[in-house]
Amino acid sequence: MAFRFSYRPYRLPLCTPLRTAHGLWAEREGIILRVEEASGRVGFGEIAPIPWFGTETLAEATERLAGWRGEIDDEQIAALPEKFGCMRFAFAQARSAMSESAAAGKLTRLPVAALLPAGRAALAALEQKLEAGFLAFKWKVGVASPDEELPLLDDLLARLPAHAQLRLDANGAWNSRQAGRWLERCAERPIEFIEQPVAPDAEATLLGLAADYPVKLALDESLVRLAEARHWQAQGWSGVFVMKPALAGPLSELVRWVSETKADVVLSSAIETTLARSAILRAALAGGLTTRALGFGVGEVFGDARWDGPMIGPIADASCLALNPGEAMWNALA
Ligand code: MG
Secondary structure, three states: OEEEEEEEEEEEEEEEEEEEOOEEEEEEEEEEEEEEOOOOOEEEEEEOOOHHHOOOOHHHHHHHHHHOOOEEEHHHHHOOOOOOHHHHHHHHHHHHHHHOOOOOOOOOOEEEEEEEOOOOHHHHHHHHHHHOOOOEEEEEOOOOOHHHHHHHHHHHHHHOOOOOEEEEEOOOOOOHHHHHHHHHHHOOOOEEEEEOOOOOOOHHHHHHHHHHOOOOEEEOOOOOOHHHHHHHHHOOOOOEEEEOHHHHOOHHHHHHHHHHHOOEEEEEOOOOOHHHHHHHHHHHHOOOOOOOOEEEEOOOOOOOHHHHOOOOOOEEOHHHOOOOOHHHHHHHOO
16 A cells, blocks of 8 residues: 655754763664555654664665655565665554554563673662662673673672572673683573673574573674574574564564564664654563563663653553654654
8 A cells, every 4th residue: 555654853862872882872863754644544653773783874764765755655665675674663663553453452561671780880780770679680791801700790699689680791792712601600590691692793603602501692783683583593593582673674573473483582672762662562561572571771861751751660561651652753853
């Protein structure tokens, strides 16, 4: 079916700039998409690329949108190259918002993982987050040497209540020898999983580590879109897949893949606004996609309630979903 669309770019400073492997990230740029059927039904979607993570760039997305001159059909969207995962997510979001019935199904609740900073600062942060009610934690490792960080692991575990969970994220920083040391140490410890122990493209090393140690491993930087997750699955990856759904393509395809293959998935934020986040959380809370703590413990991101939406606490439930935030965001960009 053909429909009209228009779009408005946004540029939002982050309350707290994020340290990334590619320097400081201080501003979130993206596009709000508005689609309208001939019947007058309207839906909104969000394009929120992270080019240094491997998505299309904002310029590439804009060029495509401009080329279509405000009118498109479902076949053209379906024909978008795999690379355009953010655009594919956004058009699918806008289209499904149009057909969504007002009466949403019953929603479940899921824990949210709190992020612990690297090094000794993690200990104080853990106390704080426990007090706030969090029961799932992700500790950033691989920043200092294993000699400095490994002793802290036991300090952290000693302070962790029995019903709480700890995952580690090395962001690909270890070589295979360092990863081996950590995996050996973690083998007898209650670690939920270790995220991206070595470089994203070190496929043989990742598969080897997963086979050699009992600790569960997760891929994050190794995958952006659903196609990459499928590739790892075909290589025999039986660990966790960290998916940032806003980058991965249509949400419905992710849901179908998980239901068909029983893939073990962690959903994670791409620092999108409440427009994309609400769609992702709604899918997560509908059940069946994941039972693991959500990687959406991002706190206040933009310092503006229109873009941040409801604050996400230790437990995500229906109160975390913004109700049709697209219209207000669209108007704010006029
Ligand atoms: Mg990660």
